[in-house]
Amino acid sequence: MTHNADLAARRTAAVPRGIGHATTIYAARAENAELWDVDGKRYIDFAGGIAVLNTGHRHPRVQAAALAQMNAFTHTAFQVAPYEPYIALAERLNALAPVTKPAKTLFLTTGSEAVENAIKIARAYTKRDNIIAFSGGFHGRTALTSALTGKVVPYKKGLGPAQAGVYHLPFPVEAHGVDVADTLKMLDYLLRADIAPDTVAAIIIEPVQGEGGFLITPPELMRALRERCDQHGILLIADEVQTGFGRTGKLFAMEHYDVKPDLMTMAKSLAGGYPLSGVVGRAEVMDAPELGGLGGTYGGNPVACAAALAVLDVIEEEHLLDAANRQGDKMKARIEALSRRNDIVPISALRGLGGMIAFDIVSERGGFAPDAATTKAVTTRAQDNGLILLSCGVFANTIRLLCPLTASDSVLEEGLTKLETALTARP
Template sequence: MARAAKKQTAKSAVKNKPKIVAVSDLTPSAQTNASLVARRDAAVPRGVASAAPIYAKYAENAELWDVEGNRYIDFAGGIGVLNTGHRHPNVVAAAKAQEDHYTHTSFQVVPYEPYVALAEKLNELAPGSHPKKTLLVTTGAEAVENAVKIARAATGRPGIIAFTGSYHGRTLLTLGMTGKVSPYKKDVGPFPADVFRAPFPSVRDGITVEDALIGLKNLFLTDAQPSRVAAIILEPVLGEGGYIPVPFEMMQALREICDEHGILLIADEVQAGFGRTGTWFAIEHSGVVPDLITVAKSMAGGYPLAGVIGRADIMDALEPGGLGGTYGGNPVACAAAMAAIQAIDEEGLLERSTKMGEHFRARFAEIGARSAPHRMWDIRGLGAMIAVEFVTDFESAKPDAALAKSICAHALKRGLILLGCGMHGNALRIMVPLTASEELIEEGLVIFEDALSAAVAEQMAA
């Protein structure tokens, strides 16, 4: 565990508030954020939550402007979708070029080369020397559902094992695998059968890797007969669960357990993939090769696209017509994905992610010691997939979700977009585009420290 240092130093007094920017095509619109909030409340279900009560008008790289002309630094990246930044010029150009030819035929009706080209590229990038094939769909949850379908068809088994704190989507099947009730699973059960939950290693809860593996083996004895389990699915870095990396020895042990029992190992890389952790896929850090990988989010640089990459023999388990979807592998999104992957490669964003992560860790340690001693409990992650966790004090380590929420609110007022995560809602995650400049990141960190100080002071005065 990498905890923030406790030594207190002088605090920077620099402040940065949202400002009207001089962009010729960015004049404030007739609509205000408040008027759009009112329209939204009347037209959109309240179950569709938004973290920030601002409405986007323009965005570029790691900056965003709302309809009133206010500027924000984006540390949320569309929930991990924008590793190559808002409107990467090559991604936009590739999408526009494809639109000049055709936007949709449905690959199941009239296929097209962009789907095939992207499948070839993903097969090349995925870990493992075995032959691979790729299915393209539209959303991360759809990818996970299809991975389960493929695993069940390939093994002839029904069971799926997921882990505490996991997040795999919002459909009923993926909610059954998701290991967090509120807000995702609340009031929408029952969930599909033959989905089992295993413990995840947790420093906070005193669950070691050995404890977690014992829990999995006990699950085999009590509920999940190994010979009826099709797959074990796990995020190499928990997303909504708090940006907690799976210990490498845990991942290696799971590979051995799967091989022993003929179970497939699925790596859910929807949030952790495409350079976020410093490698194409987060599981590469462990040296483990999974049987199936689910992908989405930053793969297409802002366009809706997802997929399942896997061993060719497993991917061919279903008969023709058993896989697909009307919009799956949309040609415009495929073109965008090829450009985004090329940008990650040519611009050195894997190396950039590693360096960015190191910088965030160091700066968060300084900021925590200076502005919130004994409150920033943990700084964790892989590469630039970083989270900071807040507690009421180091002695009790009681999660402080109220402080994390307050920091987000104060940051937004000052021009920084942040998102929370974690089982207790007391962590903040960093998903800033890997293309963001060092100057912009530092500007965002100065705002973060100012927001943290304000939130702590407000809490102490209450």
């Protein structure tokens, strides 16, 4: 029988060290919001494969759809012999996405690939080069997307010069001493001092920053960005790779705002665990690249597209948007109560939309000073107690909760009890 320790040794010998791990366990099987490692230990999953499993591990509807497609064919390349699942999924997302209609959708494989193609499309449409992103934002690990990502360590350090034409603005965070007015002032400075507005192809922003700490973009900032983009002919790209498909209590997080993006990227929970990503946007913008300028060998894989169609059915028929809001309310109420207890590590800035919940661990009650060491200890204690728990944030002191939206009330409560145990202060 293979054990965690055996696989850890083999992994060290065979896999590059640059791939990090949030836990020290190796998965053997999983079901909905539960996972068992190769040693047979059971865990409640509050990570969901980093927001990939909004419909849970191995949802029966998703599995059945994928299997049916596997029994027909698994690959032809959409550029060689196209197929209906790609077109059917594009049609549904064109109707559902909060972008100005008519819309079109391109399918790819990873979130980074979706972001790269959104930038390509924006540059083709505007005939401009420069891109504006935000500190704390995460858009991927490829050469271009790591340049867009607003954090040096570990995404840029030692990996060579960043791609040219990418500029960053400070994201408004009270704890960091930055408000919306500061961000917009820096945008105006940038457009006067470094780049002319008519050289900017797009501004890219996450409605809720993922790796940056589940920080919600203020509505007034999103509105102001839309106004600046309209004023200067700049495209607004919403990166919904982590926020999409019900996680925030809406199908897409941009539905929380009263403005629409020109382009939107998506991935993660789109296909319930199968690798699929996409870009959806205004049809005239999406049609800008020349024939052959978009695509990819595995982009829009038929099995993944079939799974994604089932995911959309599950979200609708099982009312997962309502489930996300109920789940988030339960999580916030429990954590708010914990934050008032003296035997719990100091907690600050509880926040979130729907089932995308986070809070910070700080060095003292009522303060903002981050405590990354205690945060790491909490995630380690959680694993020891049978809970998969992720941290994030620019100071590595944010705990984020990404439980599958299909989790039963009993499993959710069990997970929250394990979280409470992990947060209990140690002498």
